[in-house]
Amino acid sequence: xxxxxxxxxxxxxxxxxxxxxxxxxxxxxxxxxxxxxxxxxxxxxxxxxxxxxxxxxxxxxxxxxxxxxxxxxxxxxxxxxxxxxxxxxxxxxxxxxxxxxxxxxxxxxxxxxxxxxxxxxxxxxxxxxxxxxxxxxxxxxxxxxxxxxxxxxxxxxxxxxxxxxxxxxxxxxxxxxxxxxxxxxx
Amino acid sequence: xxxxxxxxxxxxxxxxxxxxxxxxxxxxxxxxxxxxxxxxxxxxxxxxxxxxxxxxxxxxxxxxxxxxxxxxxxxxxxxxxxxxxxxxxxxxxxxxxxxxxxxxxxxxxxxxxxxxxxxxxxxxxxxxxxxxxxxxxxxxxxxxxxxxxxxx
Numbered sequence: 001x002x003x004x005x006x007x008x009x010x011x012x013x014x015x016x017x018x019x020x021x022x023x024x025x026x027x028x029x030x031x032x033x034x035x036x037x038x039x040x041x042x043x044x045x046x047x048x049x050x051x052x053x054x055x056x057x058x059x060x061x062x063x064x065x066x067x068x069x070x071x072x073x074x075x076x077x078x079x080x081x082x083x084x085x086x087x088x089x090x091x092x093x094x095x096x097x098x099x100x101x102x103x104x105x106x107x108x109x110x111x112x113x114x115x116x117x118x119x120x121x122x123x124x125x126x127x128x129x130x131x132x133x134x135x136x137x138x139x140x141x142x143x144x145x146x147x148x149x150x151x152x153x154x155x156x157x158x159x160x161x162x163x164x165x166x167x168x169x170x171x172x173x174x175x176x177x178x179x180x181x182x183x184x185x186x
Numbered sequence: 187x188x189x190x191x192x193x194x195x196x197x198x199x200x201x202x203x204x205x206x207x208x209x210x211x212x213x214x215x216x217x218x219x220x221x222x223x224x225x226x227x228x229x230x231x232x233x234x235x236x237x238x239x240x241x242x243x244x245x246x247x248x249x250x251x252x253x254x255x256x257x258x259x260x261x262x263x264x265x266x267x268x269x270x271x272x273x274x275x276x277x278x279x280x281x282x283x284x285x286x287x288x289x290x291x292x293x294x295x296x297x298x299x300x301x302x303x304x305x306x307x308x309x310x311x312x313x314x315x316x317x318x319x320x321x322x323x324x325x326x327x328x329x330x331x332x333x334x335x336x337x338x
Contacts, residue, residue: 034284035280035281035282035283035284036282101253126257127254127257131257131258131261131282132282133282134240134282134283134284135254136240136241136252136254136283137241137253137254
């Protein structure tokens with residue numbers, strides 16, 4: 001009897017391995033979990049695209065819900081998602097643009113031709129803030145709550161489906177928490 | 187096709203020469219990093235081998251041509267020159283890109299199986315082999331005893 005049980009051990013090991021590895025199958029290995037989710041936006045000071053004398057720092061992310069979109073004219077997917085950002089901006093979403101390793105003139109032309117969905121556009125020529133954010137390409141989009149905390153990092157195109165599935169639920173939760181805090185002491 | 191006499195050949199040859207020279211141009215674009223000591227340079231070499239490119243995934247930042255790897259090499263070189271330790275450099279990138287960025291993952295609950303797995307498998311295999319050998323020996327001894335008995 002015990003001999004039969006011993007003989008089954010390889011089968012058990014196989015089954016356990018199969019279960020473990022099956023979990024990894026089909027997993028999206030391209031998008032890495034962000035190390036920054038749940039943490040505040042890193043400190044920075046970057047020039048504004050509108051006028052090189054002006055600069056912005058991390059305080060622009062406090063006091064409102066905002067998106068931070070990393071874009072560039074050399075990034076093909078940025079052209080694809082651009083119309084959706086225009087739509088979002090029209091519906092009142094604050095989107096901060098981070099022009100990543102780009103040419104200023106090209107970037108200005110891009111916004112002039114395709115429209116400007118951004119409330120502010122930061123210029124990150126050397127990619128310093130991008131590096132601090134753990135960005136490894138463009139486009140990437142972060143969701144930031146009114147406390148200036150990063151709730152989500154999305155690598156790749158933002159469209160209606162991604163917006164509904166990934167961004168909206170987090171904002172709804174965040175709003176509920178906020179209301180609970182406001183209404184709590186009463 | 188006999189195209190040897192056609193004027194197109196000359197143009198074709200020019201194109202070929204141009205194409206052949208492209209890889210040479212690519213190699214010419216190697217970054218230059220300056221260090222104060224050979225020891226710093228050695229540390230840079232080993233660190234860039236140990237850090238993984240987040241964009242191209244299965245390459246170290248030393249191997250990768252991706253833009254982000256170039257930035258990471260530059261930051262690594264900067265931090266080494268500023269006197270940061272290897273640990274500080276790796277932690278800097280880990281804070282931003284997660285554990286993924288290091289080819290040497292930390293030892294914690296999620297990586298327990300990764301670190302101990304091979305040891306456990308080796309140990310189990312070793313125990314199995316010892317047991318099987320003992321059993322085989324015991325069987326062989328018993329057989330030998332039987333033969334001796336028969337001889338007597």
